Amino acid sequence: MEGLPLLIECAQQIREKVLPLFAKPEAAKTYGKGAGGDQMKEIDLIAEKALIETLEKNNASCTLISEESGTKRIGRNPSAYYLTTDPIDGTTNAIRGLPFVATSLAASETRNISDIDKALVSDILHNITYTAILGRGAYRNDQRIKPSTESSLKDAVIGIDLGTPRRKEFETSFMGILKKASHLRHLGANALEICYVADGTTDAFIDMRGKLRVTDVAASYLILLEAGGTMTTPEGKELNASLTPTQTVSFIAASNKQLHRAIRRSSV
Numbered sequence: 001m002e003g004l005p006l007l008i009e010c011a012q013q014i015r016e017k018v019l020p021l022f023a024k025p026e027a028a029k030t031y032g033k034g035a036g037g038d039q040m041k042e043i044d045l046i047a048e049k050a051l052i053e054t055l056e057k058n059n060a061s062c063t064l065i066s067e068e069s070g071t072k073r074i075g076r077n078p079s080a081y082y083l084t085t086d087p088i089d090g091t092t093n094a095i096r097g098l099p100f101v102a103t104s105l106a107a108s109e110t111r112n113i114s115d116i117d118k119a120l121v122s123d124i125l126h127n128i129t130y131t132a133i134l135g136r137g138a139y140r141n142d143q144r145i146k147p148s149t150e151s152s153l154k155d156a157v158i159g160i161d162l163g164t165p166r167r168k169e170f171e172t173s174f175m176g177i178l179k180k181a182s183h184l185r186h187l188g189a190n191a192l193e194i195c196y197v198a199d200g201t202t203d204a205f206i207d208m209r210g211k212l213r214v215t216d217v218a219a220s221y222l223i224l225l226e227a228g229g230t231m232t233t234p235e236g237k238e239l240n241a242s243l244t245p246t247q248t249v250s251f252i253a254a255s256n257k258q259l260h261r262a263i264r265r266s267s268v
């Protein structure tokens with residue numbers, strides 16, 4: 001497995017194949033459930049195919065951990081590297097024509113989220129690429145990024161995913177935040193929403209539903225941490241999730257420790 005340039009090439013190839021399908025009816029053609037449990041759409045499969053072809057063309061060796069096809073061994077020495085991916089995060093947005101769709105790619109030597117050492121999230125419609133290398137900071141295209149210093153829950157712009165039919169179970173934690181925050185958003189591609197916290201566009205992103213897959217957040221986790229932000233479980237513990245297609249995570253991602261604490265206090 002090569003470094004960041006290979007991840008960048010993969011993302012570019014995916015973008016090229018996916019853009020013509022944006023908001024087109026054929027993007028929505030359905031093919032049964034993928035490894036992560038969601039219905040696979042034409043646009044998801046085209047993106048994953050572009051990824052696998054690019055890896056093979058570059059003679060890369062890695063184990064792909066994908067939301068669509070599950071675990072797939074590629075090349076001669078597939079156990080040396082793991083590539084955790086959601087080729088298209090925001091499939092519903094892409095089909096409906098909402099311009100907020102991402103590719104997420106995270107490379108690691110083990111199957112644990114804390115060992116991710118290279119990460120890329122690309123904003124497909126705006127052609128913006130977020131990257132991070134462990135210990136070397138996070139970037140939006142060529143610009144180093146850092147999160148905001150906003151610490152007030154009332155003034156912060158907070159992304160929160162409330163999309164679950166089990167809303168009743170999460171009522172207490174949701175309501176605490178809903179009562180205090182004035183600027184709530186949910187844009188529909190969680191990988192990209194965490195990058196928005198990393199570069200200060202928003203101040204926090206919260207997903208406590210217990211159903212978001214690790215394939216969606218693996219890359220943006222390193223990007224946010226390298227930018228200087230904080231991301232933990234709702235209880236304030238390290239995420240420590242294993243990298244498998246079905247593993248789910250709940251988390252609070254915030255620009256700084258004060259805001260993170262304010263969110264935690266109001267959600268318990």
Ligand SMILES: [Mg+2]
Pocket residue numbers: 044067086087088089090091
């Ligand atoms: Mg997806």
